[in-house]
Amino acid sequence: MSKETPMLPVWFFIGVLLSIYGVIILVMAVLDFNQTSQAVLAEYHPGLFGGILLILLGGFYTVWFWPRGRKKD
Amino acid sequence: MTPTLFAAAAPGSRLISLAPADLLIIVIYFVMVLGIGAYLKRFANTSNDFFMAGREMSAWVAGLSFLSANLGALELMGWAASTYQYGILAAHFYWIAAFPSLAFLGLVMMPIYYASKTHSVPGYLHLRYGEATRALSGISFAVMTILMSGINMYAMAIVMKVVLGWNIHFSIWVSSLTVAAYVALGGLYSAIFNEVLQFFLIWVGVLTVPILGMIEAGGWTGLVARIHQRVQSDQYVHLWSTLGTFSGNPMGVHWTGIALGLGGVIAFGYWTTDFLVIQRAMAAKDLRAARLAPIIAAYFKMMVPLIVILPGLLGLAVLPFRLVPEGEAGHGLHSFNEVLPLMLARYCGPGLLGLGITALIAGFMSGMAGNLSAFATVWTYDIYRPYLCKVGSDAQYVVVGRWCTILGVILSIGAAYFVTQFKSIMDYMQALVSFFIAPLCATVIIGMLWKRATPKGGFWGLLAGTVASVAMFTLVKFNHSYLAIIALSPDAKDMAENLYRSIWSWLICIIVTVVVSLYTAPKPAAELQDIVYCYTQIPVEDKLPIYKRPIFWATGVAVFFAILQYIFW
Numbered sequence: 159m160s161k162e163t164p165m166l167p168v169w170f171f172i173g174v175l176l177s178i179y180g181v182i183i184l185v186m187a188v189l190d191f192n193q194t195s196q197a198v199l200a201e202y203h204p205g206l207f208g209g210i211l212l213i214l215l216g217g218f219y220t221v222w223f224w225p226r227g228r229k230k231d
Numbered sequence: 232m233t234p235t236l237f238a239a240a241a242p243g244s245r246l247i248s249l250a251p252a253d254l255l256i257i258v259i260y261f262v263m264v265l266g267i268g269a270y271l272k273r274f275a276n277t278s279n280d281f282f283m284a285g286r287e288m289s290a291w292v293a294g295l296s297f298l299s300a301n302l303g304a305l306e307l308m309g310w311a312a313s314t315y316q317y318g319i320l321a322a323h324f325y326w327i328a329a330f331p332s333l334a335f336l337g338l339v340m341m342p343i344y345y346a347s348k349t350h351s352v353p354g355y356l357h358l359r360y361g362e363a364t365r366a367l368s369g370i371s372f373a374v375m376t377i378l379m380s381g382i383n384m385y386a387m388a389i390v391m392k393v394v395l396g397w398n399i400h401f402s403i404w405v406s407s408l409t410v411a412a413y414v415a416l417g418g419l420y421s422a423i424f425n426e427v428l429q430f431f432l433i434w435v436g437v438l439t440v441p442i443l444g445m446i447e448a449g450g451w452t453g454l455v456a457r458i459h460q461r462v463q464s465d466q467y468v469h470l471w472s473t474l475g476t477f478s479g480n481p482m483g484v485h486w487t488g489i490a491l492g493l494g495g496v497i498a499f500g501y502w503t504t505d506f507l508v509i510q511r512a513m514a515a516k517d518l519r520a521a522r523l524a525p526i527i528a529a530y531f532k533m534m535v536p537l538i539v540i541l542p543g544l545l546g547l548a549v550l551p552f553r554l555v556p557e558g559e560a561g562h563g564l565h566s567f568n569e570v571l572p573l574m575l576a577r578y579c580g581p582g583l584l585g586l587g588i589t590a591l592i593a594g595f596m597s598g599m600a601g602n603l604s605a606f607a608t609v610w611t612y613d614i615y616r617p618y619l620c621k622v623g624s625d626a627q628y629v630v631v632g633r634w635c636t637i638l639g640v641i642l643s644i645g646a647a648y649f650v651t652q653f654k655s656i657m658d659y660m661q662a663l664v665s666f667f668i669a670p671l672c673a674t675v676i677i678g679m680l681w682k683r684a685t686p687k688g689g690f691w692g693l694l695a696g697t698v699a700s701v702a703m704f705t706l707v708k709f710n711h712s713y714l715a716i717i718a719l720s721p722d723a724k725d726m727a728e729n730l731y732r733s734i735w736s737w738l739i740c741i742i743v744t745v746v747v748s749l750y751t752a753p754k755p756a757a758e759l760q761d762i763v764y765c766y767t768q769i770p771v772e773d774k775l776p777i778y779k780r781p782i783f784w785a786t787g788v789a790v791f792f793a794i795l796q797y798i799f800w
Contacts, residue, residue, distance in 0.1 A: 168292060168424045172431050175263050179435075180254060183582035186252045190580060197580045198445045203268055205582050212435060 166225055173219025176212050184209025239298045245396035246569060247576045257698040260432075261409055264596070268413025271420040278628045282350060282608045283540075291518035293426055294527030297511040299426035301501075301532075302433065302777035304594030305386050311568035311574075314543025315554055317482040318458075318467025319799060320474075323541045324383055326533055327494035330792040331504045334785040338521045340503055341512055342769045343679050346663035347762040350513075351605075352506040352675065353613040358762050359678040360689035362617070367693060371614035371667055372506060373606055376640060379664070381646020387595035388647070395571045395588070403647050406592070410599045411640035414563035414607075415633045419514060421732025422577045422597075429593040430531075435727025436590025437538040437571070443578040452609050457548035457719035461743075467547065483724025492730030497738045500672030507605040518770060522781040529788045533795065540573075546570040550577075555747050560758040574576065599643065607635040645681040662704050662729075669733040670696025681748075682763045684758070688748030703732045725756035 187205030197204075249257075276480065288296070353372060357365035362428045388402035413421045448454040455468050466473045466480050473479045474486035481773040502508065515521035546554070550573060552565070560566035565573060565780045575587040589668040611632050616623065623631075674693045678684050706713040707728055715721040718731040759766045 165420075166270070168427045170722065171263065171267055171424065172428055175428065176431065176435065178259060179586060182252055182256060183586065186250075186580070186582035188682070189725075195580050198577050199447055200580060202443065204439050204443060204444070204578065205580050208583055208586075215435075 167223050169219050170223040170225065173216045173221075173223060176216030177220055178216070180209050180212030180214075181214055182209075183212060243350055245392075246565075246572050247584065247588070248403065249395060249585060249588065251587065254579045256582070256585035257589050257592065260593060261405075264413050264428070266407060266419075267424050267428075267432050268416040271417030271424065275416070275418040275420050275567060276626075276629065278625050278632070280609060281629045281632050282604075283510075284423055285660045286514055287516045288423060288511075288514045288520070289516060289522075290523035290527060292423060293511055293515040295430045295519060295531070296423040296426040296472070296514075297508050297524050298528035298531050299430040299433075299597060300508045300511055302430070302535065302594065303383065303472075303598035304390070304591040305383060305598065307437070307591070307594055308390065308568055308571045309431065310539045311543040311546070312569075314540045315546050315567050315570045317480075318547075319540060320480060320482045320484075322470060322536045322799070323493055325536050326470075326792060326795055327489060327538065328498040328502075329532040330495070330788050331499040333525040334542035334757075334788050335499065335531070336503045336512075337525040337529075337781055338785055339764070340676075340679060341521045341525065342518060343595035343762065343764060343767050344509065344513060345515075345518050346769075348761075350612045351608055351609050352504055352509055352671075353577065354388065355402060355675065355762070356678070356689070357613070357617075359684075359759075361675075361686040361788075364674070364686070364690045364693060365613060365617075367690065368667075369609055372612060373609050375610070375664060375667070376488065376507065376518050376602040376606040377642045378646050380599045380606070380639065380643035382650055383598040383602070384594055384647040385650040386642055389594070390572075390591070390595075393569065399651070406596055407599065407640050407644050407647075410596050410603065411637055413598050414603050415636040417607075418632065418636075418713035420603050420746070422600045422636055423511060425593075425600060426597050428596040429590075431585070432590045432593045434538065435455075436587040437542070437575070439578050440545065440571075441537055441541040441588070444542065444549065444574065444581045448545060448548050454544060454548050456545065461547060467544070468799075470796060472800055474525065476716075477720045477724070477727065478722040482727075483719065483722065484730060485718075485723075486726045488718070488727050488734075492734050496669045496672065496733040497730065500668035500733065502738070504668070504671045504675045506609060506673045507601050510605055511607060517771075519781065523784065526781055526784045526788060530791065533788075533791055538682040542571055542574045546574055550574075561767055567626040583680045603636050603639045603643070606639045607632045610635045649744065664735060666700040666736075667702065669737040673737045674744065677744055678743060678763070680764050682765055683748055683753055684744060684750040685748040685753045687751040688744045688746075691747045692740045692744030693743075695743040696736045696747035699739045702727075702738035703735060707732075728753070735798055754766050 183205050187209050188201060190205070191203070232799050262487040274285070278283055295470050310321050310324060330663055332753065344355060347355055347358055349358060353365045353369035356368050384403050384407055387406060391402045392399050417424070419570065445451070446647065448457055458467050459465055471486060474484065476490060477483050477485050480685040512521050512524040515524050554567045554570060555564045557566045557568060572591075576586060579587055612709075613627055615631055616628065620627075670693050673696060678689055703713075703717055707717065712724070714728050718727040723731070756766060777783050
């Protein structure tokens with residue numbers, strides 16, 4: 159293992175990916191808000207809630223595991 | 232423990248059309264996994280790093296990757312399909328399959344695996360029984376992992392064709408080259424990172440289905456009422472009460488088959504000896520993390536029915552059309568295997584649908600990556616090093632591991648194309664895996680717990696159990712009436728064959744191992760240090776707070792398991 163910088167934890171990557179997905183899903187949900195959807199129970203706007211939850215979850219992981227103060231050995 | 236999934240390609244049709252946002256989500260996933268592999272390459276320079284992820288994984292990372300290595304898309308879709316066919320009985324393959332085997336692995340076996348400092352399960356067999364047993368196990372494992380990787384690849388290509396209309400060759404090559412790149416670059420680090428990523432994707436990708444499905448069905452009560460109306464039976468929503476007779480439940484099994492065959496032999500065999508999953512626990516940073524990894528996995532394993540079993544039940548309740556067996560699908564009819572993609576398409580709009588499909592793709596690719604990383608390790612440590620190049624530098628073994636990964640992918644692609652020509656091989660592959668699991672379980676466990684087991688006893692027991700399993704399978708294939716003898720009942724159905732065959736092959740392995748051991752010389756005690764339970768120093772954990780002790784969390788698994796059985800009795 160490289161001793162120069164510690165490895166970024168997997169949680170950081172998960173946070174970044176979920177945040178990106180959350181933004182995409184939220185944007186699609188907002189754009190489709192007043193459109194008729196073929197999905198069943200679309201009136202519950204699962205994309206809206208799902209997108210917000212993903213941004214919150216992904217954002218938490220990204221911030222919590224952000225590589226700050228990583229020092230070289 | 233994956234049910235056979237054979238999605239026949241429905242010519243000229245697809246279930247789902249993806250919006251640009253869905254495609255973007257899929258592309259971002261591929262970029263991310265390749266980026267992770269490229270990033271982790273700088274950390275995977277020694278054999279300990281490349282093959283064992285530096286043995287520095289935390290309990291959570293080791294535990295989640297341990298579970299995800301098993302939780303492929305083949306399993307997700309297959310068990311949702313089985314739920315549609317057999318009802319909640321399919322949940323046994325998550326609940327009794329998790330406890331007590333994972334708790335036993337964590338509490339009893341991991342200390343020995345970890346203390347022996349072996350790199351693989353065949354490596355442990357070499358320490359315990361000698362070269363012959365290691366060779367038998369190592370070669371069979373290497374062949375099986377390549378075949379399973381190829382079948383995963385083929386199954387994914389078929390699913391993507393049926394669900395999305397993608398070209399089979401495109402799916403095979405894009406997925407396999409991506410997996411080859413990130414595993415060859417980052418080794419087990421890459422495989423583990425992407426498995427943990429896959430775990431999160433599967434949950435966020437599929438969770439929409441049970442949430443909206445339960446709203447549509449009207450809660451559990453509504454779900455049960457709809458199922459009863461659809462199938463005119465209440466056998467589909469009871470876990471144990473219908474297992475008193477073979478004919479009393481849709482699966483055609485008896486409770487002894489579930490408790491002893493599935494919960495005993497098959498679950499123990501898979502979870503305690505399949506190197507694909509054990510490798511993840513061995514990559515833990517210390518013994519306590521290695522013991523906690525399978526226990527953490529057990530909790531999440533028991534939650535998986537929420538996103539696998541429940542969608543299958545919901546499909547049975549809310550889909551406006553009936554699904555049919557694989558052979559009858561086509562011309563507007565959908566097979567059982569399509570229930571999960573159909574439910575995703577039912578509730579998910581653009582964006583969420585892409586996330587669900589990405590979860591399935593991630594599951595397939597992680598399955599391939601897991602098989603490849605395990606293959607590279609077993610090949611390098613248990614075949615290349617002992618038989619082809621006994622004296623080599625650490626750097627050489629890393630190079631061999633990287634090239635072996637590429638070789639493994641090429642062989643897997645070959646296996647995938649082989650399967651396109653001989654589709655029934657998939658049915659035989661499930662049987663092939665089951666030939667080895669039960670006797671291997673018996674061989675490893677008896678070796679760990681009984682100091683008197685000898686090298687000759689271990690080898691002949693493993694061979695006898697495997698041959699017996701093959702023989703029973705062959706007998707039933709040629710003459711189905713033998714199923715009644717193996718399962719001890721004329722009412723047994725096909726699902727019972729695997730369960731009872733495992734019990735018999737396990738017993739035969741144990742008996743032969745014991746008898747041969749009693750007439751042959753054991754290894755001296757000095758050679759069994761840290762290999763057999765009675766000669767292994769297991770750290771005392773009395774000074775640890777109770778919430779840090781593995782036994783505490785294992786007890787929680789038992790309580791969780793008991794509650795679930797009671798609720799769904």
